[in-house]
Amino acid sequence: MKKLLALLLAGAMALSMVACGSSEPAAPEAETGSVYYLNFKPEQNDAWQALAAAYTEETGVPVTVVTAASGEYETTLMAEMGKSEAPTLFQVNGPVGLANWTDYCYDLTGTEVLGQLTSDGFALKNGDAVAGIAYVVESYGIIANKALLAQAGYTPEDIKSFADLKAVAEDITARSSELGFAAFSSAGMDGSSDWRFKTHLANLPIYFEYQADGIGSTAAIKGTYLDNYRAMWDLYINNSTCDPAELAGKTGDDSRNEFLEGKAVFFQNGSWEYGSLSAVYADEDLVMLPIYFGVGDEANQGLCTGTENYWCVNSQAEQADIDATLAFMNWCVTSEKGTTAMANDMGFVIPFKAAVESPNLFVKQDVAYTAEGKTPVSWNFPTMPSEEWKNMVGSALTAYAADQTDDNWAVVVKNFVDGWAAEYALANG
Amino acid sequence: MEKALKKYSPIFVLPTLLAFTIGFIVPFFEGLYLSFCQFTTVKNAKWVGIGNYQRVFADEAFLHSFGFTVKYAVVAIVLINVIALCLALLLTRNMKGTNIFRTVFFMPNLIGGIVLGYIWQILINCVLSLVGQPLLALNSQAGYWGIIILTAWQQIGYMMIIYIAGLQNVPDDLIEAAQIDGATQWETFWKVKLPMIMSSITVCVFLTLTNSFKLFDQNLALTGGDPNHLTEMLALNIYQTFYARAGLQWKGLGQAKAVLFCLLVVVISFAQLKATRSKEVQQ
Numbered sequence: 001m002k003k004l005l006a007l008l009l010a011g012a013m014a015l016s017m018v019a020c021g022s023s024e025p026a027a028p029e030a031e032t033g034s035v036y037y038l039n040f041k042p043e044q045n046d047a048w049q050a051l052a053a054a055y056t057e058e059t060g061v062p063v064t065v066v067t068a069a070s071g072e073y074e075t076t077l078m079a080e081m082g083k084s085e086a087p088t089l090f091q092v093n094g095p096v097g098l099a100n101w102t103d104y105c106y107d108l109t110g111t112e113v114l115g116q117l118t119s120d121g122f123a124l125k126n127g128d129a130v131a132g133i134a135y136v137v138e139s140y141g142i143i144a145n146k147a148l149l150a151q152a153g154y155t156p157e158d159i160k161s162f163a164d165l166k167a168v169a170e171d172i173t174a175r176s177s178e179l180g181f182a183a184f185s186s187a188g189m190d191g192s193s194d195w196r197f198k199t200h201l202a203n204l205p206i207y208f209e210y211q212a213d214g215i216g217s218t219a220a221i222k223g224t225y226l227d228n229y230r231a232m233w234d235l236y237i238n239n240s241t242c243d244p245a246e247l248a249g250k251t252g253d254d255s256r257n258e259f260l261e262g263k264a265v266f267f268q269n270g271s272w273e274y275g276s277l278s279a280v281y282a283d284e285d286l287v288m289l290p291i292y293f294g295v296g297d298e299a300n301q302g303l304c305t306g307t308e309n310y311w312c313v314n315s316q317a318e319q320a321d322i323d324a325t326l327a328f329m330n331w332c333v334t335s336e337k338g339t340t341a342m343a344n345d346m347g348f349v350i351p352f353k354a355a356v357e358s359p360n361l362f363v364k365q366d367v368a369y370t371a372e373g374k375t376p377v378s379w380n381f382p383t384m385p386s387e388e389w390k391n392m393v394g395s396a397l398t399a400y401a402a403d404q405t406d407d408n409w410a411v412v413v414k415n416f417v418d419g420w421a422a423e424y425a426l427a428n429g
Numbered sequence: 430m431e432k433a434l435k436k437y438s439p440i441f442v443l444p445t446l447l448a449f450t451i452g453f454i455v456p457f458f459e460g461l462y463l464s465f466c467q468f469t470t471v472k473n474a475k476w477v478g479i480g481n482y483q484r485v486f487a488d489e490a491f492l493h494s495f496g497f498t499v500k501y502a503v504v505a506i507v508l509i510n511v512i513a514l515c516l517a518l519l520l521t522r523n524m525k526g527t528n529i530f531r532t533v534f535f536m537p538n539l540i541g542g543i544v545l546g547y548i549w550q551i552l553i554n555c556v557l558s559l560v561g562q563p564l565l566a567l568n569s570q571a572g573y574w575g576i577i578i579l580t581a582w583q584q585i586g587y588m589m590i591i592y593i594a595g596l597q598n599v600p601d602d603l604i605e606a607a608q609i610d611g612a613t614q615w616e617t618f619w620k621v622k623l624p625m626i627m628s629s630i631t632v633c634v635f636l637t638l639t640n641s642f643k644l645f646d647q648n649l650a651l652t653g654g655d656p657n658h659l660t661e662m663l664a665l666n667i668y669q670t671f672y673a674r675a676g677l678q679w680k681g682l683g684q685a686k687a688v689l690f691c692l693l694v695v696v697i698s699f700a701q702l703k704a705t706r707s708k709e710v711q712q
Contacts, residue, residue: 074672074675075672078469078470078672081469081470082470082471082472096675097675099675099676099677100469100675100676100677101469102677103469103473104469189566190566191653245558245563245564246558246564248554248563248564248565248566248567249550249554249558249564249565249566316473386674386675386676387673387674387675388673388674392657395566395655395656395657398566398567398656399563399567399656402563402564402567403563426676427675427676
């Protein structure tokens with residue numbers, strides 16, 4: 001019996017040793033280099049995998065695409081960067097995200113792929129160096145259901161300013177029991193949805209302030225247009241599918257589903273929603289309106305168009321891998337296969353010369369608005385000082401929604417203005 | 430056999446020791462080193478001295494999370510242990526269906542903290558909206574009690590099992606002797622059973638204490654620290670410092686907080702072990 005026990009123990013020990021010495025992954029071919037892309041957008045994972053396989057088949061260069069789970073990009077990137085087989089291609093969300101990774105961004109100056117950009121504005125600069133390049137341009141605004149709008153007796157052409165939007169929304173709310181739908185889908189403040197308001201909607205007061213002051217970023221925001229922000233937020237929460245006090249727990253899916261089920265006419269979101277909306281609605285039923293804010297030249301305001309997705313190349317990778325990565329990026333945005341896949345399979349509008357036209361309705365609308373001479377609202381939220389600032393504003397907005405007093409709004413203003421200065425000092429001090 | 434065991438013991442210890450070294454000792458000392466550095470990835474650290482530690486004490490959110498954790502721990506430890514002990518007393522009386530009850534009370538312990546957090550978030554938000562109170566994301570009071578209720582519900586069953594085992598080990602002759610001497614039920618419990626299960630109490634208080642300080646997933650899932658970091662506990666604060674902040678200075682700060690946190694948990698648990706051990710009696 002004792003012998004048996006000893007044998008068992010010895011066996012277990014041997015097993016654990018074997019487990020420790022599992023085989024090393026095959027070394028990549030050093031001469032040709034390889035590409036490891038850590039992808040940010042889970043929706044496009046399948047399309048990226050297919051594109052990577054197509055590239056490998058064409059050139060023989062191995063391309064690995066790994067997609068981080070939604071909301072886990074920074075965590076995944078940090079873990080992967082610490083490994084010996086680190087990603088060669090990754091992304092940052094603008095100047096603030098870049099702060100983490102400045103030491104890891106290869107200077108893209110003079111690379112072929114940089115020359116393919118349609119405008120210099122899509123390059124992310126770090127001093128004189130080019131740290132990243134935007135690879136997708138997106139638009140957001142107020143998505144409207146034309147059929148429901150017609151049922152309420154309006155057309156999208158009736159809405160040309162904030163005053164129009166307010167009149168239409170309040171009229172729909174007044175008749176909501178008769179119509180059977182509300183004006184706005186719920187402005188959920190759960191983590192899956194609050195970015196629509198603490199980041200995207202908050203872009204507008206920042207944009208107009210930057211415009212008025214002629215600046216592109218600031219250490220201290222003044223909050224000149226926060227009254228308009230409040231008016232807009234009031235409109236969203238008081239003409240919605242649910243009691244404002246319940247917004248704290250409403251998710252992004254709740255909001256989208258309300259729109260898909262025809263319970264609401266308006267839904268503030270962006271071109272990335274086209275996939276899920278077009279599954280239910282035909283193109284002629286949908287329209288994206290600019291977020292009219294009651295400021296500036298509303299007649300000539302376009303959609304909010306910009307990017308917060310920048311490709312960066314890992315400067316600490318082997319030179320062969322860097323070269324392979326640059327070649328892969330260039331192939332993606334110049335070759336027929338690459339550009340077609342990015343436009344059709346991923347639904348992207350890419351800011352490169354060889355871009356193929358995207359079937360995305362909202363993107364086409366953005367192009368049409370711009371052609372009419374309207375000015376797109378640029379994305380200024382990459383200049384927000386930190387995630388913490390967004391969270392503070394979001395938290396105050398949620399509290400205000402539940403109890404709409406001037407005191408609670410004062411907290412939003414305080415977090416917006418004082419919080420900006422404090423967080424800016426923390427990030428840059 | 431004993432001699433052979435002694436002779437070969439290093440060989441038997443080796444695999445576990447290796448795993449312990451790789452999985453604990455090396456990362457611990459690397460973490461200690463990194464807490465004095467500025468870094469983004471662990472391989473690429475720059476020594477900055479004690480600056481990180483100085484900034485920890487200037488961080489109000491961290492100090493608040495420490496206070497919040499202590500407030501939580503005191504209430505949770507008392508609540509969990511008292512209720513678990515009461516249940517254990519009830520379920521050692523040869524009642525009908527004892528086994529079913531034991532199983533039912535133990536079951537919440539088998540569900541992961543994140544899942545529990547989300548389930549309770551739905552439940553508590555539902556109740557709050559029915560009684561017209563602000564939801565969890567806006568209500569730090571509800572968040573505080575929510576975490577307590579959740580963790581109590583989760584841990585009571587586990588502690589109950591330990592107490593039951595302790596109670597079953599109290600020799601029958603002692604209880605019989607007490608009854609013959611005319612002790613009441615309360616006196617039997619207070620003067621005989623309680624001293625005899627002191628070792629179970631040591632274990633349970635130790636477990637609830639360390640669990641309370643290390644609490645993370647339930648906190649993350651139930652409140653996420655909302656509103657405005659008011660329900661953020663130590664572990665979550667460290668995690669947020671490390672991962673939710675962009676910039677070079679934060680990783681080292683998070684690491685310094687983690688080292689202090691580790692020391693704190695070790696010191697508190699040793700103090701508690703010493704205190705309760707001294708009350709244990711030898712059978």
